[in-house]
Amino acid sequence: MSLIHTIRRQVLHLAVGLLILLLIIWYLTPSNQTFLAGMILGLLTGLYNILHLARRVRIVGEQLVASKGKKVKSGLGMINRFLLVALAVMIVVMYPQHFDYKGLIAGLPICYILPLAAAFTQTRK
Helix, strand or coil, X not given: CCHHHHHHHHHHHHHHHHHHHHHHHHHHCHHHHHHHHHHHHHHHHHHHHHHHHHHHHHHHHHHXXXXXXXXXXXXXXXXXXXXXXXXHHHHHHHCCCCCCHHHHHHHCCHHHXXXXXXXXXXHHC
16 A cells, blocks of 8 residues: 555544544534534535545546656646635635634645644654
């Protein structure tokens, strides 16, 4: 199993564990439900974006190897990731009684930090 596959699996497990923890806290604390709902939405958006980016990097890498160094016209799906963040922002704007924008902003970068932590723990082994 490659290092990238191991890191991706660790990120997925950590993110799901964090989602479960946030859902439990959301259920137990009614005063912070809008913030936590926004954080859960941000975490899910960031998780999809990071997994989509990992998939696109793998595909582009395979295409580069197959083309033997020739130029590949495949991108990394940046527009898709931007549009998903825009959709999450639109959901927060449309339903402010259910989602807090501060939670969305706090939840988005979490899944971008998790691969760094997972790679750091893998290189220390």
